[in-house]
C-alpha cells in the first residue's frame with residue numbers, strides 16, 4: 430500500500446476526527462502516506478428533516494461505504510454512535526479508538542443547567558433520546574428540533590432561536606468549544622447514546638493489510654464498553670426511531686451497563702442495569718435489554 434485513502438464526511442467534526450486518526454497512524458507509521466477523501470452523505474444534505482424520517486443512521490455511512498466498494502477509499506472514519514447496530518455485509522470495524530468524554534452537554538448563554546431554565550424555555554435538540562430525558566425532568570419545556578453540524582447548531586443558539594441546546598461533550602471538546610459546556614449531563618442520572626464519544630474506523634473485510642494496520646489503533650476497554658451498549662440497543666431493535674440510552678463502565682474486568690428507554694412525548698421511561706465479566710459484553714447488553722422489555726419498554730418501541 431503506497432497511500433492510505435481515508436473517507437470522511439465533510440463536517441468540521443468529521444474532518445477533525447479523521448485528521449486525528451491520520452495523526453495517530455502517522456505517528457505509528459512514519460513512512461505511510463495518507464490522503465483524506467471528503468464525501469458528502471445524504472444525512473448531511475437532508476438537514477431539514479429528522480433522521481428518523483429520512484431513514485436513520487445508515488445515511489451517514491452509505492456514500493463512504495460505496496467509495497470503499499469502488500476502491501476510491503481504503504477505510505472510513507465514523508462517530509460510532511452514528512453507525513447502525515449491524516454493519517453492512519462485506520465491511521469490518523478493525524479499530525475503535527479510546528473513548529473521549531461520553532457525556533451530553535447543556536449549552537446556554539444565560540442558564541446554568543436544566544433545573545435553572547425558566548418555565549416554558551425553548552430547548553433545541555432533534556435527538557429522541559435527549560428529548561425523552563428532558564421531558565422526564567421538565568414537562569413544561571418547549572423542546573424544538575435542531576439539526577445540522579455542531580457549529581451550525583451553536584450558531585442557531587447564538588442567534589436566539591433557543592434558550593439552550595443539548596450536544597455531546599466530545600464533539601464540543603474536539604472542536605475547541607469546551608467553554609460552551611455550561612453543565613455536564615452525567616450518568617447515572619442522564620445517559621448518553623450507545624457508543625457516544627467513540628470514533629470507529631471501518632474497512633472492507635477483504636482487505637487484510639488495511640485491517641491489520643488499523644487494528645493497531647483499537648482500544649480494548651472502549652470496545653468492551655461499546656459492545657455492551659450496542660448489543661443492548663440491537664436487542665431493543667434500536668434505531669433513530671427509539672429513544673434508547675446506554676452507558677457502560679469497566680471496574681477491573683467487570684462491566685457495568687446502565688440503559689434506559691423512554692418516550693419523547695410523555696417523558697415516561699424505564700431503566701435497568703447489570704454487571705458481567707467483560708468477555709460477556711454482548712450477553713450483558715442482551716440481558717439489560719431483556720430487563721427493559723420486562724418493564725414494558727416495548728410500549729415505547731412500537
Ligand SMILES: NCc1[nH]cc(CCC(=O)O)c1CC(=O)O
Nearest residue numbers: 508510596597599600625626627
Ligand atoms: N449525531 C451527531 C454526532 N455524532 C457524534 C457526535 C459527537 C461526537 C461523539 O459522540 O463521538 C455528534 C454531535 C452531537 O451529538 O452533539
